[in-house]
Amino acid sequence: DGGITQSPKYLFRKEGQNVTLSCEQNLNHDAMYWYRQDPGQGLRLIYYSQIVNDFQKGDIAEGYSVSREKKESFPLTVTSAQKNPTAFYLCASGPVGEVGTEAFFGQGTRLTVV
Amino acid sequence: GQNIDQPTEMTATEGAIVQINCTYQTSGFNGLFWYQQHAGEAPTFLSYNVLDGLEEKGRFSSFLSRSKGYSYLLLKELQMKDSASYLCAVRDNTDKLIFGTGTRLQVFP
Secondary structure (H helix, E strand, O other): OOOEEEEOOEEEEOOOOOEEEEEEEOOOOOEEEEEEEOOOOOEEEEEEEEEOOEEEEOOOOOOEEEOOOEOOEOOEEEOOOOOOOOEEEEEEEEOOOOOOOOOEEOOOEEEEEO | OOEEEOOOEEEEEOOOOEEEEEEEEOOOOOOEEEEEEOOOOOOEEEEEEOOOEEEEEOOEEEEEEOOOOEEEEEEOOOOHHHOEEEEEEEEOOOOOEEEOOOEEEEEEO
16 A cells, blocks of 8 residues: 555653654655644644755754655654654655645654653 | 744534634745644645635635635534644645644534
8 A cells, every 4th residue: 555654653762862763655755754743733844855865954953864865765863962852753745846736644653752 | 934824723513614714924835735633643634725716625625815825724514523633734836845833623512
């Protein structure tokens, strides 16, 4: 089945440790996005990528890093520099330049830093 | 800067009609999307507008006015399961997908 997969669904880490969240899609989408959502809040853009080996910072990129070595994969690393990393992280993928086609979301990863 | 505004919370009664507004200021415009999100889950796509006017999809309709930077989502014959957050998102001229803060809708019996 075509879709977008995030793993794991729940993740616990100690403060000061880096952690990498996985996002894989088989929808042949060029664009991929990472969002952060805090309780009762909307989605804030961390990073996005429209093509392999290229990505742009979103509104809250500090303390995060990404890579886009393959079209299907867009992993997000939450570094120790991120001051308040506990949040719900959502990955999405979508077309570039195609009118009328929506972005699809993965199931999300809930990260808790203790 | 880029900005998308929605009301934070709304309440309505089962069977009624509710309209959720969204205003936006973005760098270019390549379409406006509405998503539904239940607590703890991923957003799911509801509707898309790129031209001015009304798009109808069953109990849900969405309207767009590009000149006013304005959209609304209309939900008819409300059901309890419609209690969720509704997210307005705009794709700008670089295909960046920007979301508003979302509107939490509570439907009461």
